Amino acid sequence: MSIAAGARRRRLLPNLLALGIAGIWLFPIFWMINVSLQPSGAIHISGITALPFDFTPDAYLGVLQDSSFWNSLQMSLRVSLLAVGVALFSATLAAVALSRFRFRGRAAMVVTVLIVQMIPAEALFISQYRMLSGWDLVNTVLGLSLLYVGTVMPFIVWMLKGFVDSIPADLEESAMVEGCSRTGAFFRVTFPLLGPGLVATGVFGFLVSWNEFTLALVILSSGGNVTLPVWLQSFQEGQTGTDWAGVMAGSALIAVPVLILFTIVQKRMASGMVAGAVKG
Amino acid sequence: MYAPAPPTPARASRIRQRVTPYALLLLPCALVILALGYPMARQLVMSFQEFGMAQQFGQPPEWVGLDNYLSILSDSYFWVVTGRTLIFTAGAAGATMIIGVGLAVLMQRVSSAVRVTLQLTLIFAWATPVIAAVAIWRLMVDHRHGVVNDVLAGIGLSGFQGFHWLQANTFTFLLVGAVVVIWASTPLVALATYAALTQVDDEVLEAAQLDGADLARTLWHVVLPIIKPVLILLAILQVIWDLRVFPQIYSLQQGAGSTSETNLLGTYIYHTGVGGGSYGMASALAMIMLLLLIILTWRYVRILSRQGDLT
Known part of the structure; x- marks a missing residue:
């Protein structure tokens, strides 16, 4: 006691x-x-008050009635889903190769993955922009998605490799003894066990693309549809005497889904991120 | 003429075994080369070229050798921006590491309900989209409606009433930028360090205590060596992220007076290339920034190479 x-x-x-x-x-x-949740005019007259007060959803309704918000939402969804789909599929191939096979050049490949992961978009966007403009892919979903695939791929490969490593290869081998082909063994045994890892990694890639600002700003520069972060930035600049309630409502609409998704998968992400360092 | 003997099943499967990993790596490698490798090579080429008026009308860019690099390195403004960036990086990354590790140690000493509360809070800050985070902080330091000035004035520092953080001077501008960065990046450091701390064996700690080591010495001599690889990785990641910082500074610049007074390397490259159309100069600048990154993180890359041999 x-x-x-x-x-x-x-x-x-x-x-x-x-x-x-x-x-x-x-x-x-x-x-x-x-x-x-403040009435938007009130901020300029009496300043911001803290909850509780009689709040109003006006700012949210204002954003939700704005067609540019919906266009940007659509753009964000298309870019992020395309990038994640392609990256997840090809990263799974790479993760299986690095985890299940011993081959010449494998160690160099693992190091390359880790080094490529460190290349910042900020050091490449000029030539990435020139490349896409040469192919007429500036201001397109396809062009931006391609760059996002490159951005998230190394990290996704690294995380997925960790998940494949954690599934014992013995399981596949015993299935092969039972008469499965190597491919069949992978799809029947390892792939179902990989499910949670694929979901966590996919959500991670989605969030990175969803939140990305720099490349979106550069690639979607000349008018047309933009992604949500770029929309929020220009929404903020477009105001004369900033409509803070509106900007905060826009921020909340972008951030809250992310907060929920992220909270669900973060445990796997933090552990995946440091797994390599702890092992060494 | 004779056909080669049909491969026996065993030999065929051995060949397939040898080729499969390369086949699997084909698509992922092609995509990364397309999205990153090719632009990187092209950027190196562009950094030796000049893009002027004539190029806007379709002329091929002119080869200028090392001229771009020479004019950057002899420009005093480049050194101002580089110095500013290095100081910003050291300050933001240093503060992030100190606060993050401090929080991790603190998390070990609180009751589990409090720990979960703190962790959840940190996760929220970590997950907030960067542009939303900058928008929130811009409002909080706003000179008319900012809660920061209200609080500072409320505790007697009346000089801060109506203070314009983003326009007053370079230091206060970068201080706001650093706070946004630290707020968002401390959670990863705290959570990852805490995860590493929980891997430290209790028995090792008890043995150290039996030997009469106090808390500080236990942390320094016993715990630190165990979690060192994680700390090095986290510190290097902070350096990379802070050195190339762009969205926060770009967005804050929209509320600031002059970009030349507030530029860091990331925004300097952007304004030179995208704003000014000097692709050659911007490419050379970006290559210099990459070189700076490599120099600062060389140690980490070597540690990773050694790990690559092991895994």
Whole structure:
């Protein structure tokens, strides 16, 4: 009894500190929701008030009635889904090759994956733009998706390789003893077990493409449809005397689905990200 | 003339075995080469070329050798931006690592309900799309409606009433940029470090305590060596991410006075290439930034190469 009480007392200070920090970290998100629910004119007259107040969904309705928001949503979905589909399919092939086969050049390949992962878009966008403009793919879903495939592929390969590694090859071998072909063994035994890994990795790739700003800004530069992050940026600039409630409502509409998805898969992502480093 | 003997089933399957991994790697490699490899090679070529007026009318770009590099390196503004970028990177990456590791250590010492609350909060900050995050922080430091100025004025620092963080000077602008970056990137460091800490064996810690080591010495001599690979990886990732930082600075610049006073390397390349149309100069700048990245992360690449041999 007294030991438990002592432990509790020893934890009181760290607990308070941790809660304080959690409050600081959460505040911007709270503030986004808070401001998005204010009547938009009121901010300029009486300043921002904190919840609770009689809130209004006006700002959200304003964004949802804006056709450019829906066009951008469609654009974001198309670019992200195409990029993730292609990247996931080809990354699975690469992950199986790197995990299940021993071949000449394999170690070099693993290192290449890790190094390519470090190349920032910011160091390449000029020539990527020139390349796509030469092929008439600027301002297209196809062009932007291709660049996103390159961006997310190394990381997806790395994560999937970890998932394939964790499924024992013995299972496939015993299926082959039972008379399955190698391909058949993979699809009947390993592939179903890979399901959760594929979902987590796919969600990750989707979120990266969904949130990406730099390449979208450069590639979708000359009018036409843009993705949601670029839309939010120009929505913010387009205001004279910024409509903060509207901007925050737009931010929330983009961010909240991401927060939900991300919370579901983050555990696998954090572990996948550091798996290589911990193993070494 | 005679046909080669038909391969026996065993030999055929051995050949297939040898070829399969390369066949599997064909598509993924082709896509990465298309999206990254080819632009990289092309950028190297472009960095030796000049794109001027004539090129806008379809003339092929002119070869200028090392001229782009020479004029960049002899331009004092380039050195100002590079210095600014390095200071920004050191500050933001350093603060992210210190706060993140501190939070991880703290997480080990709190009750589980508090820990889950803190972790969930961090995940939210981590997941917030970067442009939404910048929009939120721009509002929070807004000179008229910003809650930051209200709080600072509220605790007696009345000088901050109406203070314009993004236009006052380069330092306050980059401070806001750094805060946005740190807010969003600390969670990964904290969560990954905490995950690594939970891998440290309790028995090792108890043994250290029995030997009379206090908390600080246990952390330094026992725990740190075990989690060092994770910390190095995280630190290098922070350096890469902060050195090339673009969306945050670009978006904040829209609310700031002058871009030349606030440019970091990422935005400098953008304004030179996309804004100014000087593709050659921008390519050379980007190559220099890549070189800077390689120099700063060389150690990490070597550690990875060694791992590549093992896995």
